[in-house]
């Protein structure tokens with residue numbers, strides 16, 4: 001039987017974006033980009049191609065010279081800096097390259113941070129799991145961190161364990177978008193794939209979109225879609241292959 005394909009809602013869209021760092025040539029010139037609800041996208045690009053800069057624009061941390069970045073249909077350029085920060089924390093979870101955990105806080109306290117900054121994420125964690133603490137415990141356990149570790153200081157964990165804490169912190173309170181910036185570069189390939197499968201499962205169960213940025217091409221086939229920043233970016237410099 002033929003089934004109609006539902007039109008997926010765009011979580012993230014770019015229209016005719018142009019960006020340069022002060023005093024430098026145009027780094028990014030992107031006609032169009034979109035990420036659909038629930039989609040996992042692998043965005044690759046060599047070092048220096050502007051991946052982290054693009055993530056800053058998508059999160060509203062920096063602003064383009066021209067064009068629009070829309071998160072859930074909201075043009076980030078139309079929000080004040082404070083409103084943009086609130087909107088970002090309500091709807092986006094980040095997993096950073098260096099994880100950016102607060103070393104002196106416990107594992108659980110690190111995971112709970114977004115619920116302190118976002119009422120929406122706090123409310124969603126309560127609604128789905130009874131309390132933010134229960135949401136944190138469930139996520140941590142599902143990502144492979146047993147309860148005995150939840151009260152340990154984050155800095156006492158191994159790199160692989162810290163990465164899982166960073167993922168739980170990004171996922172708590174069900175943000176519609178999870179952005180990961182090279183979070184697997186410090187891991188061996190088996191650990192990397194196991195981690196990615198857990199991340200996919202969690203994103204799927206929350207119907208979150210995943211934008212995963214990396215230069216490690218070997219991971220691309222695990223995602224719904226793969227894109228090269230150099231193909232997307234009209235300002236990209238020719239590179240040697």
Ligand SMILES: Nc1ncnc2c1ncn2[C@@H]1O[C@H](COP(=O)(O)OP(=O)(O)OP(=O)(O)O)[C@@H](O)[C@H]1O
Pocket residue numbers: 021022027045046047048049050051052053054215
């Ligand atoms: N805060 C900044 N001020 C000025 N220039 C910057 C700044 N951040 C990045 N750049 C420049 O922008 C270019 C792209 O850097 P970016 O960090 O976005 O690349 P990347 O693809 O994420 O690299 P990597 O894979 O090495 O992390 C580089 O030439 C870099 O020097």
